[in-house]
Amino acid sequence: xxQPKVIEIKNKKAEFEYRFLQVYxxxxxxxxxxxxxxxxxFANLNDAYCFFKRGELFVRSLYIKEYKYGTYNNHExxxxxxxxxxxxxxxxxDRKVRExxxxxxxxxxxxxxRGLAKLEIALAQGKxxxxxxxxxxxxxxxxxxxxxxxxxx
Numbered sequence: 001x002x003q004p005k006v007i008e009i010k011n012k013k014a015e016f017e018y019r020f021l022q023v024y025x026x027x028x029x030x031x032x033x034x035x036x037x038x039x040x041x042f043a044n045l046n047d048a049y050c051f052f053k054r055g056e057l058f059v060r061s062l063y064i065k066e067y068k069y070g071t072y073n074n075h076e077x078x079x080x081x082x083x084x085x086x087x088x089x090x091x092x093x094d095r096k097v098r099e100x101x102x103x104x105x106x107x108x109x110x111x112x113x114r115g116l117a118k119l120e121i122a123l124a125q126g127k128x129x130x131x132x133x134x135x136x137x138x139x140x141x142x143x144x145x146x147x148x149x150x151x152x153x
Contacts, residue, residue, distance in 0.1 A: 007038065009109040011045035016135060018105055018124035024093070026057070027084035028117045031075045033067035038117050040067075043109055050083065050104035050121055052094055057083040059106055059119065083119060093123060101125050 030038075037043065042065035050059050058080045066074045085093075096102045108120040127135070 007041055007111045009038075009041070009043050009045055011048070011105070011107055013046060014105045014107055014122070014124070016132065017127060018103070018122070019127055019131070020105075020107070020122040020124050021102075022123045023107065024085065024089060024121050024123075026119050026121055028059075028119050029082040029084060030117055031073075033070040033073065034064050034075050034081075035117055036070075037064050037067045038109065039111060045106050045109055048106045050106060052097065055090070055094070057085060057090055057093065057104070059083055059121075062106065062109075062119075083121070096123055
């Protein structure tokens with residue numbers, strides 16, 4: 001029996017731009033063709049962001065390619081999608097987002113063991129330019145250490 005294909009789409013840019021304070025796992029309200037397209041690996045989180053509308057959390061600009069075999073029932077690639085969280089978590093996030101400097105960023109989109117699409121979102125605070133330089137410095141030093149380890153073997 002073969003291993004199921006692991007689908008995991010990450011927003012690498014978010015890690016560089018923001019400092020994550022808390023991470024949540026949210027369900028997504030999707031249409032049939034959207035889940036098929038995600039399972040095929042055709043999604044992109046780069047420009048996506050979360051916002052509140054009438055007390056509910058939505059993700060906008062999450063790109064899910066139209067399903068190849070979809071008919072007239074195919075979905076819009078960048079439509080707003082509702083995120084499914086507990087009411088307590090929504091209230092907590094809403095309070096934090098109203099404070100200056102906090103935002104909600106989609107970090108990772110994956111298929112759970114039960115076959116459901118999950119979006120990992122983070123309560124984040126924007127980094128300053130000197131924080132970004134520090135991140136670059138750490139990444140470069142880690143890369144250099146990995147190179148040295150590789151050549152020692």
